[in-house]
Each structure stands twice: as C-alpha cells, then as structure tokens.
Amino acid sequence: MTKKRLSGFWFSMTIMIRISLSVIPIVGLGGLRKTTLAKFVFNDKKINEYFSSKMWVSLSGNFDMKEVIIKIINSANDSAKVDAPAYQLNYRDLDIEQLQNHLINKLNGQKFLLVLDDVWNEDCVE
Numbered sequence: 001m002t003k004k005r006l007s008g009f010w011f012s013m014t015i016m017i018r019i020s021l022s023v024i025p026i027v028g029l030g031g032l033r034k035t036t037l038a039k040f041v042f043n044d045k046k047i048n049e050y051f052s053s054k055m056w057v058s059l060s061g062n063f064d065m066k067e068v069i070i071k072i073i074n075s076a077n078d079s080a081k082v083d084a085p086a087y088q089l090n091y092r093d094l095d096i097e098q099l100q101n102h103l104i105n106k107l108n109g110q111k112f113l114l115v116l117d118d119v120w121n122e123d124c125v126e
Helices: 003-018 034-043 045-049 065-080 096-107
Strands: 053-058 112-117
Touching: 034 045, 034 112, 053 065, 065 096, 065 112
Parallel strands: 053 112
Antiparallel strands: none
C-alpha cells in the first residue's frame, strides 16, 4: 500500500472516528498485510488526539474468553503506565464476570482504541 493510499485511508478513519463508529474490522486472507495496516493507524501520532488509551492484544492460538479479557486488562494497565500496586492481583483467580467488571471499571468513561490482532476462525468456509 502506498503512502498516498494510506493517507486516504487515514482520512476515512478520521471521519469514522468522528461519527463514533464503534468497530472497524480489517478482514481478509492471511498475508494481506492487515496487521501492518492496523499498526500504521495504531502508531500514528494523530490517533493520540482521539483516544486516551490504546491497547494492542494478539489472540493467536486457542480462543478462550477469560484469557482474552486478561490480555485486554494487562494491555490497559500497560497503556496507563500505572505504578505496580503493592500486591499483584492474580486475574486467573477471578471468574469471567469479575474480570468483565474489572475491565469496565478500568475503561469506564474513556475513549479507547483496542486492536485485537490475529483473530481467526478455523470453521470458516473456504
């Protein structure tokens, strides 16, 4: 993808962000440079004007909802660059509902960008 096409894509992304679009999927077969495109947007300095928190979570391997939530929480912690608490909460000891509540409390009221990379489905019809 050329810089000219990427800048056109960025303009389109800016419009979509301003109209509060919640999900922007980038889908396609392996090798189409979807991750490269997402990284280009994620790392663009202009994106910081729109989002108070940015999180990147890679989901390769088996899809386990509890693990996905834990990865998102950890990414949100890294994004916030908070000092480590006096004790380390072991997220694996919590159930899914507790994890969801923790994540909701962490992100409540924020405008955030969450990239879920390497999401795939073995059951896709070819």
